[in-house]
Amino acid sequence: MPVYYLEFIVVALGLVLLMVDAFAKLEDKRSLARLGILGLAIVFCLLFIVKAPEAAVGGIWRFYAAPDSLSLFFKGLALLSTILVLIMAIDYAPIVIAQTANPEDGAHPQAGLGEFFALPLFACAGLMWMSSANHLVSIFVSLETVSITFYILVAYLRRNVGSLEAGVKYLILGALSTGFLVYGFAWLFGVTGSMELPAITEALGKDGINTTAALFAFALILIALAFKLGAAPFHLWIPDVYQGAPTPVTAFLSVGSKAAATIVTLRLVSPFLASAPLVGKITAVLIVVAILTLLVGNLAALPQKNFKRLLAYSSIGHSGFLLMALASAPRASVANAMSPTTVVAFYLGAYLLMTLLAFLVLSSLRVAIPGEEIDSYRGLAKRSPFHAAALLVAMASLAGIPLTAGFFGKFFAFKMAIDAGQWWLLAAALVAAAAGFYYYLKIAVSMYFSEPAKGEEGAIRVSPLTGFAMVVLMILIVAAGVAPGVIVGLFS
Amino acid sequence: MTFLFYLFAALALFGGIGVVVCRNPVSAAFSMVLSFLGLASLFIQLDAYLVGTLQILVYAGAIMVLFLFIIMLLDVPEEEKRRFPFISFAGAGAVVTAFLVLVVLVLNRGGTAGRPLPAIVPSEPGHSDVHRIGELLFGTYWFPVQIVGVLLLAATVGVVVLSKKELK
Structure with a gap:
């Protein structure tokens, strides 16, 4: 099966959901989400049987890279995160209903819920297109497909002022960053005379290149990418948007949007890093951004009281580690060095597992615990040992404790910085990791060693599907923490 | 030609400033039309006739009329007078100035002298x-x-x- 069928199948699935929602008059619209999960799971299996084309020239291949392990890995991440987001959305449905529809005679009691399950599928297709895009035009249109779907999803709770405010902020700042991206693309086209990434790589590697203009193009593109990645100093939107958005959407933003931004960054920055006249300056810029992001994200997370806001700053901090791996390409003298691409992909895979686990717990508790303050999770271990254990694994992995996926993610990133001899970067990363230990484990301590607030001692149940997803994620986190070679092996 | 370029560029900029400065939403919308007209003329000077025409038909025509309709239907009130936000102005001014200086520097160091762009293929007759x-x-x-x-x-x-x- 040609690889580009996958995205079209996902889009078709989204259309099916919309049509079923419109015409089938379902009693309980949550079955739409189950249909979506099933379809995406089938597409995930199809990933393993795609065939590489014999000659990837012309036609669609002008815009769409021939399948390599990297693009397939990122497609898998997109599918997996969308499946988990839909699972979260099922638990979260009562909140969506309460804050979108207003009950009146003749209206469906779950009006507006169907689209909440269909829109993530279009975002997923956009994310998958992005992971294969190798032409400035296809990068741009797939990035915009994802962004516009996210603008809608963030503002989805239309009777909730916080959600609307987050949507407007995200829309305005996102549009501004898109402007920078397109301006940068225009300069890049002017410098290299092509919009296809292979040709751009070739043109940037030549000696006669106009380095000033190329650097200007890079700066403009980096502004836009840093915005999407949530790298300092373009991270200001993240805390507000993450806090205001519906919890499943926050999870999707922090994982899907970050994975897509990362692969676009990998693809757009690699031509610059491969160019002999530019590589020194580009690395210097990336290192400065990485140091800033590491420090800002992790130190600003320390005083946070709101759980979603804390995870927002944590997401900024993790962008810092990703940029650290990207910025420290190994010196030639180091034997057996991993490529930055492998390290970034592993880190992102680990980040996906642990962040989605944390958000699964959050959204599954949202109905029982309405507050999102960290204090409302006090004594959780006594009310629901299962939720507490899952959150403990997620926090341990986010902090980077050995035997979890997060440990090896950080370990590889640190090793890259050491191999590259980037000591300033390493110092910042050490401070960041130490701060991370404090704020992640603070939550674990409050769950296990304090009593629940008065009047909130009741046990909390977990739905079978969510429970199953949590168990799978926990197993995967520990498995990747014990045998990271399996994932790394995908890229060698 | 250079004179025409400056004329229409000034028109586009003038309209753009008008959108920000005008307190009355209808005047702001009309300033935007002005800016689009300037932009369309610039496209036409670049021999991009279709883009120029679309700019007028779609943006200055359809989209701006829609804007005006909405403004009138909702009866958007005139913006209230606010205290002059000095800090925001200073910040925005600093960013814009820095960006402008950067663009000028890049252009002076041979910014446009990159690799030759692909030649524009002339239309076949009748196309x-x-x-x-x-x-x-x-x-x-x-x-x-x-x-x-x-x-x-x-x-x-x-x-x-x-x-x-x-x-x-």
Whole structure:
């Protein structure tokens, strides 16, 4: 099966959901989400049987890279995160209903819920297109497909002022960053005379290149990418948007949007890093951004009281580690060095597992615990040992404790910085990791060693599907923490 | 030609400033039309006749009329007078100045002297701009156009969900 069928199948699935929602008059619209999960799971299996084309020239291949392990890995991440987001959305449905529809005679009691399950599928297709895009035009249109779907999803709770405010902020700042991206693309086209990434790589590697203009193009593109990645100093939107958005959407933003931004960054920055006249300056810029992001994200997370806001700053901090791996390409003298691409992909895979686990717990508790303050999770271990254990694994992995996926993610990133001899970067990363230990484990301590607030001692149940997803994620986190070679092996 | 360029560039900038400065929403919308007209003339001077015409037909025509309709239907009141926000002005001014200096520096160091751009293929006789652009969109660029279709679908669904008065 040609690889580009996958995205079209996902889009078709989204259309099916919309049509079923419109015409089938379902009693309980949550079955739409189950249909979506099933379809995406089938597409995930199809990933393993795609065939590489014999000659990837012309036609669609002008815009769409021939399948390599990297693009397939990122497609898998997109599918997996969308499946988990839909699972979260099922638990979260009562909140969506309460804050979108207003009950009146003749209206469906779950009006507006169907689209909440269909829109993530279009975002997923956009994310998958992005992971294969190798032409400035296809990068741009797939990035915009994802962004516009996210603008809608963030503002989805239309009777909730916080959600609307987050949507407007995200829309305005996102549009501004898109402007920078397109301006940068225009300069890049002017410098290299092509919009296809292979040709751009070739043109940037030549000696006669106009380095000033190329650097200007890079700066403009980096502004836009840093915005999407949530790298300092373009991270200001993240805390507000993450806090205001519906919890499943926050999870999707922090994982899907970050994975897509990362692969676009990998693809757009690699031509610059491969160019002999530019590589020194580009690395210097990336290192400065990485140091800033590491420090800002992790130190600003320390005083946070709101759980979603804390995870927002944590997401900024993790962008810092990703940029650290990207910025420290190994010196030639180091034997057996991993490529930055492998390290970034592993880190992102680990980040996906642990962040989605944390958000699964959050959204599954949202109905029982309405507050999102960290204090409302006090004594959780006594009310629901299962939720507490899952959150403990997620926090341990986010902090980077050995035997979890997060440990090896950080370990590889640190090793890259050491191999590259980037000591300033390493110092910042050490401070960041130490701060991370404090704020992640603070939550674990409050769950296990304090009593629940008065009047909130009741046990909390977990739905079978969510429970199953949590168990799978926990197993995967520990498995990747014990045998990271399996994932790394995908890229060698 | 250079004179015309400066004239229309000034017109576009003047309109742009008007959008920000005018307190009355209707005046702001008309300033935007002015800016679009200047921009369209610039496109036409670059021999991009189709883009110039579309700029006038679609943006200055259809979209701005829609804007005006909405402004009048909602009866958007004139913006209230605010205290002069000195700090925001200083910050915005600093960023714009820095960006302007950067662009000037880049241009002075041979910014436009990059690799030669691909030559523009002249239309075959009888084939207009529209014909060629259509061919490109639905021939070479069919794939991105499909993705834009998905984008528009998602946007339409979003508009309905977010703005419909009573969801059914």
